[in-house]
Amino acid sequence: xxxxxxxxxxGTGMAGYGVAKEFRKHDSDTPLILITSDDGRAYSKPxxxxxxxxxxxxxxxxxxxxxxxxxxLRASVWTMTQVHSIDTAQQLIHIGDSNSQVHYGKxxxxxxxxxxxxxxxxxxxxxxxxxxxxxxxxxxxxxxxxTQAKKIVLIGGGLIGCEFANDLINGGFNVEVVxxxxxxxxxxxxxxxxxxxxxxxxxxxxxFHFGDLxxxxxxxxxxxxxxxxxxxxxxxxxxxxxxxxxRPRTELAAAAGLTVNRGIVTDxxxxxxxxxxxxxxxxxxxxxxxxxxxxxxxxxxxxxGQTLAGKASDVVYPAMPVxxxxxxxxxxxxxxxxxxxxxxxxxxxxNDTVAEFRNAAGQLLGFALTGEGTKxxxxxxxxxxxxxx
Ligand code: FAD
Numbered sequence: 001x002x003x004x005x006x007x008x009x010x011g012t013g014m015a016g017y018g019v020a021k022e023f024r025k026h027d028s029d030t031p032l033i034l035i036t037s038d039d040g041r042a043y044s045k046p047x048x049x050x051x052x053x054x055x056x057x058x059x060x061x062x063x064x065x066x067x068x069x070x071x072x073l074r075a076s077v078w079t080m081t082q083v084h085s086i087d088t089a090q091q092l093i094h095i096g097d098s099n100s101q102v103h104y105g106k107x108x109x110x111x112x113x114x115x116x117x118x119x120x121x122x123x124x125x126x127x128x129x130x131x132x133x134x135x136x137x138x139x140x141x142x143x144x145x146x147t148q149a150k151k152i153v154l155i156g157g158g159l160i161g162c163e164f165a166n167d168l169i170n171g172g173f174n175v176e177v178v179x180x181x182x183x184x185x186x187x188x189x190x191x192x193x194x195x196x197x198x199x200x201x202x203x204x205x206x207x208f209h210f211g212d213l214x215x216x217x218x219x220x221x222x223x224x225x226x227x228x229x230x231x232x233x234x235x236x237x238x239x240x241x242x243x244x245x246x247r248p249r250t251e252l253a254a255a256a257g258l259t260v261n262r263g264i265v266t267d268x269x270x271x272x273x274x275x276x277x278x279x280x281x282x283x284x285x286x287x288x289x290x291x292x293x294x295x296x297x298x299x300x301x302x303x304x305g306q307t308l309a310g311k312a313s314d315v316v317y318p319a320m321p322v323x324x325x326x327x328x329x330x331x332x333x334x335x336x337x338x339x340x341x342x343x344x345x346x347x348x349x350x351n352d353t354v355a356e357f358r359n360a361a362g363q364l365l366g367f368a369l370t371g372e373g374t375k376x377x378x379x380x381x382x383x384x385x386x387x388x389x
Contacts, residue, residue, distance in 0.1 A: 022305025
């Protein structure tokens, strides 16, 4: 009998499950295996930063367990299974404790991104949390309960740091934020827009320490921890959250000899430099772009689902603005392409900002909207060129 080699997907985040769903729309027969190092529960990762606002525990965020997903997708879902290496010549992956090998017909890398760990010293690093998946989220909430935490210091005032700051404020915590740059979301917003977010969060009680770095977190004999900054400033806290950014998980691909840059390099068909190996989601760099948001991975899943089913398809990225979950001052932003020439044209009234990034010919290349300014999102989105037409 001729046995059809399975499609194997590594990772069961929104990218892994997303592409599995799209694939099954076009092919209901080919064996499908999903492999994950976690417990394979399906959840919406953006909800990790609204847990206190919406009063949700980890279990509330789960939309389906691994068994349910397996039935829905007519797939096998292998949980708690680490993939050690990939042999692209033989089309094999090596997995698990016994290091068994599995053959694939097509392989999809949906491995996500790791949080960057800042170089912090001290004897209380077990009090420093990063919240990048459901298990992290559960750990943090348990630590809050156990320590009866009231005061949280955040390392990083970027998109994720500001979302957590607002969420913790909504949960009744005292929040201080330390960031080496000068204002909120400094890598994504022009200064005036970032300052609007800062003022709105300050009005709710947040305290920001810009232009400073956390250098150590030590136990405080009186309870909690002492956070020491490079300037010498010391902050007291019960717990610390680190949110300084993510780095695509590229090690497995690099070790297999795949081309890796910031992410695992793919073309517009999501194909890596190896035949029959594809990548999408936070781990992938698609035609030069490593976009770590939900909308791009959904677009990629759609195209790749067809390609895996035998109908080779290019990914199409329209303009995809990101909504930042800071209800104290909502933000909608669409960064201009890297290296784009142009300048900001900014209108501001209080904390309401409409900032348009235009080139010399007047073409809109990006925008940053805060407060009531977010009402302009639809209008401006229509004016933006697609990211990948
Ligand atoms: P992941 O969800 O990280 O999945 C990776 C999978 O790979 C996991 O199943 C993991 O177990 C598995 N894995 C890793 N290594 C191995 C291995 N060696 N062997 C086997 N399995 C492995 N985006 C938005 O667009 N809007 C938002 O509002 C938003 N809010 C966010 C809020 C927070 C707090 C965070 C952290 C992110 C947010 N994002 C948001 C980003 C968005 O959630 C991510 O872009 C998206 O979830 C990435 O999905 P993924 O499947 O690529 O990666």
